[in-house]
Amino acid sequence: MSLFERYLSVWVGLALLAGLALGALTPGAFGFLASLEHGSVNFVVAVLIWFMVYPMMVAVDFGSLRRVHQRPKGLVITVVVNWLVKPFTMAALGVLFFQYVFAPFIEPENAGQYIAGMILLGAAPCTAMVFVWSQMTRGDPNYTLVQVSLNDIIMVFAFAPIVALLLGVTDLVVPWETLLLSVVLYVVAPLAAGAATRMWLTRNTGQPAEVEAAVTRFTARIKPLSITGLLATVVLLFGFQGKVILSQPLLIVLIAIPLLIQSYGIFAVSYWAAKAWRIPHNVAAPCALIGTSNFFELGVAVAIGLFGLNSGAALVTVVGVLVEVPVMLSLVAFANRTKHWFPSAETPIRSPEAKKP
Numbered sequence: 001m002s003l004f005e006r007y008l009s010v011w012v013g014l015a016l017l018a019g020l021a022l023g024a025l026t027p028g029a030f031g032f033l034a035s036l037e038h039g040s041v042n043f044v045v046a047v048l049i050w051f052m053v054y055p056m057m058v059a060v061d062f063g064s065l066r067r068v069h070q071r072p073k074g075l076v077i078t079v080v081v082n083w084l085v086k087p088f089t090m091a092a093l094g095v096l097f098f099q100y101v102f103a104p105f106i107e108p109e110n111a112g113q114y115i116a117g118m119i120l121l122g123a124a125p126c127t128a129m130v131f132v133w134s135q136m137t138r139g140d141p142n143y144t145l146v147q148v149s150l151n152d153i154i155m156v157f158a159f160a161p162i163v164a165l166l167l168g169v170t171d172l173v174v175p176w177e178t179l180l181l182s183v184v185l186y187v188v189a190p191l192a193a194g195a196a197t198r199m200w201l202t203r204n205t206g207q208p209a210e211v212e213a214a215v216t217r218f219t220a221r222i223k224p225l226s227i228t229g230l231l232a233t234v235v236l237l238f239g240f241q242g243k244v245i246l247s248q249p250l251l252i253v254l255i256a257i258p259l260l261i262q263s264y265g266i267f268a269v270s271y272w273a274a275k276a277w278r279i280p281h282n283v284a285a286p287c288a289l290i291g292t293s294n295f296f297e298l299g300v301a302v303a304i305g306l307f308g309l310n311s312g313a314a315l316v317t318v319v320g321v322l323v324e325v326p327v328m329l330s331l332v333a334f335a336n337r338t339k340h341w342f343p344s345a346e347t348p349i350r351s352p353e354a355k356k357p
Helices: 008-025 027-035 043-058 073-101 108-122 130-136 141-167 176-201 208-247 249-276 281-292 296-307 312-337
Strands: none
Touching: 008 027, 008 208, 008 312, 027 208, 043 130, 043 176, 043 208, 073 108, 073 141, 073 249, 073 281, 108 141, 108 249, 108 296, 108 312, 130 141, 130 208, 130 281, 130 312, 141 176, 141 281, 176 208, 208 249, 208 312, 249 281, 249 312, 281 312, 296 312
16 A cells, blocks of 8 residues: 555644635635535535545456356345445434434434434445445455445335335335436446456457556556545545534544444344355455445435425434444454455365265
8 A cells, every 4th residue: 555545534624624624715616616516415525525536437347247156155245234234223323312322412302313323324324435435455356346236226216215114104204306316426427437448458359467457557557546536525524414423522532432333233244244255255245344334325315305405304414424434444444454354356165075085
């Protein structure tokens, strides 16, 4: 890792402070940038996320996607943790902290709002940012793409029923336009651009080693674009929400505590399961990071649509953005340090017959 990458958490912290300061000093400019949206998807943020995701998409080898079903373990963990564990543990932590532990510090009528915000985050696994975390852990780009795509398909059908069940809301209106537009902007568009770039890079090469060398050289050159997109996204998100964050610092801390417990707990469950199942690290790390990270764009949009811009639910989803980047960077660092816990990607799977003398 370069010096810049090694201290990425420091640059993210500085970007966070810069966003808060710029949002307070130039509210008009950030108000204009916030207005550039459609279906609650901000196009400026979408472009920056596109910059982050694009280098990962160039590395996707479509020819290898047809072999992903030969390694189903990572997909099993992704589905089980994201849809059978995470939404329910998030709801349980919300009830525990806001109805009991933090009851002396918050208004009783607001507790339900904070629980609702946590549920909205818990029911929306990450779609775009996970490509960045996968790249930082040298994850398998093809497998990561399949994991995210499977989550997106499930999300279309399962998000509303799960949220309605946990909230007790039977008339939940999910912003399908936001969901579908986000998937197109954050996954489909950069994937198409990455595929086109890969075809252009490899048009005069035929050997697999030459193909990978050409792709590696290109992604190394554009890697700064990905990091710049991440830092600029942090500046914008905290510039947009700076007023809310600065006006309620103690409440922000209270909300952050169960979110931090959830994030590290879900990562531990997924990572341990992948280790116990002897999944290669380049699949195991993205597998655990997908469940830990949240599709905060969808969470924020649904919270605002259901409960209002100034609601407790909307505030929780904003705090989710606040804690996510530093948490994910710490987990990326941990995953990279513990790579030796897992078999290498090249380790062959021995058949039962092969074990016989």
